[in-house]
Amino acid sequence: MSFPKPSRRPARPFFSSGPCVKRPGWHPDVLANALLGRSHRAAEGRKRLNEVITRSAELLAVPKGWKVGIVPASDTGAVEMILWALAGQRGVDVLSFESFSGTWAKDLRDSLQLNDLRVLEAPYGELPNLEQIDWSRDVVMTWNGTTSGVCMPSVDVVPEQHEGLAICDATSAAFAMDLPWDRLDVVTWSWQKALGGEAAHGMVALSPRAVARLEEPAPRALPKIFRLTNKKGLNEAIFRGDTINTPSMLCVEDALDGLKWAEEIGGLPALKARSQRNLAAVSRWVAQRDWVAFLSEKEATRSCTSICLKIVAPWFTALPVEKQGEAVTFLTRQVAEEKAGYDLAAYRDAPAGLRIWGGATVETDDIDALLPWLDWACARTKEVFEQ
Numbered sequence: 001m002s003f004p005k006p007s008r009r010p011a012r013p014f015f016s017s018g019p020c021v022k023r024p025g026w027h028p029d030v031l032a033n034a035l036l037g038r039s040h041r042a043a044e045g046r047k048r049l050n051e052v053i054t055r056s057a058e059l060l061a062v063p064k065g066w067k068v069g070i071v072p073a074s075d076t077g078a079v080e081m082i083l084w085a086l087a088g089q090r091g092v093d094v095l096s097f098e099s100f101s102g103t104w105a106k107d108l109r110d111s112l113q114l115n116d117l118r119v120l121e122a123p124y125g126e127l128p129n130l131e132q133i134d135w136s137r138d139v140v141m142t143w144n145g146t147t148s149g150v151c152m153p154s155v156d157v158v159p160e161q162h163e164g165l166a167i168c169d170a171t172s173a174a175f176a177m178d179l180p181w182d183r184l185d186v187v188t189w190s191w192q193k194a195l196g197g198e199a200a201h202g203m204v205a206l207s208p209r210a211v212a213r214l215e216e217p218a219p220r221a222l223p224k225i226f227r228l229t230n231k232k233g234l235n236e237a238i239f240r241g242d243t244i245n246t247p248s249m250l251c252v253e254d255a256l257d258g259l260k261w262a263e264e265i266g267g268l269p270a271l272k273a274r275s276q277r278n279l280a281a282v283s284r285w286v287a288q289r290d291w292v293a294f295l296s297e298k299e300a301t302r303s304c305t306s307i308c309l310k311i312v313a314p315w316f317t318a319l320p321v322e323k324q325g326e327a328v329t330f331l332t333r334q335v336a337e338e339k340a341g342y343d344l345a346a347y348r349d350a351p352a353g354l355r356i357w358g359g360a361t362v363e364t365d366d367i368d369a370l371l372p373w374l375d376w377a378c379a380r381t382k383e384v385f386e387q
Helices: 043-060 074-086 099-111 208-214 236-240 249-265 267-287 321-337 364-385
Strands: 067-072 092-096 117-121 138-142 166-169 186-190 201-206 292-294 306-311 353-357
Touching (some): 043 067, 043 201, 043 236, 043 267, 067 236, 074 099, 074 186, 099 138, 099 166, 267 292, 267 306, 267 364, 306 321
Parallel strands (some): 092 138
Antiparallel strands (some): 067 201, 186 201
């Protein structure tokens, strides 16, 4: 394996899976009109927060009658809020196949200590047996595994009719993949993923069925940061632009910029097409290489946003696990030092490998420019680590 040092670098060498790269053409000047030094509860502040809600709902085609709101602590906070508020009112099935879905399973088992819980597990790169899901129960599922690069194969995963609530963590899927809104009941996501927003803000969308459940007596006491209801029922103000805690109005302005850009380029169909082109570029490259492969061996479950790769070269697989991690650190450092690509290592809990964000804010031309650098860096890594 010998690869010359490439001469071309990505124009924007930013491939982090969160916070993700800004949309093409982004400049700090787009934040010039941010409502700084003002209360988010002032009329102007509420108006901009409500604009994030309404533009997000329209772009994602959230069904009429659903409630969409901004919540604290990114997607993690949104999911935790829902689990604490809803889990335990009937039996729960949770899918666990990567780091964050594993965290939801652990929280349901260890923190909430549910009596009637089934954890359907699979290793990184695979999905659990979806036929084992009991849809008479509440189901907690991650639509796209950010740390494994594995996504649900189709909207038909969720049946049209189901007795329990379908609770979907969609943080790396929203604005990039089709979601079966007519079959889901709770959907969460964050600003920091597919539209390149800043961190710390999450969003939650609730179907009428989910709202009805929330308005039933809660299965446990909730801290303020998790409360979507009050004495009158659902706290409707949250879904009009009020927030539970103080949001960053700078981040709000940035989120609006990303939403407006998405609308200008053609909405959700254009966002999905851009992500698919990025995955296609990586797929063509992988097909011509013998040292790297997709972590997800099934094409139907490969993520077009969080593209996770494993190194399959014999010299690498022969290394002890800790040495594999060191080799990946060395490889990605070579690329970063050349300013050809940043944040390319797999998530810390995942098998040692590579991860390339392919969401819509990434230009395919930049991925095409990145990939030869990975070849070059892998060859250098082999020289250092081959035993």
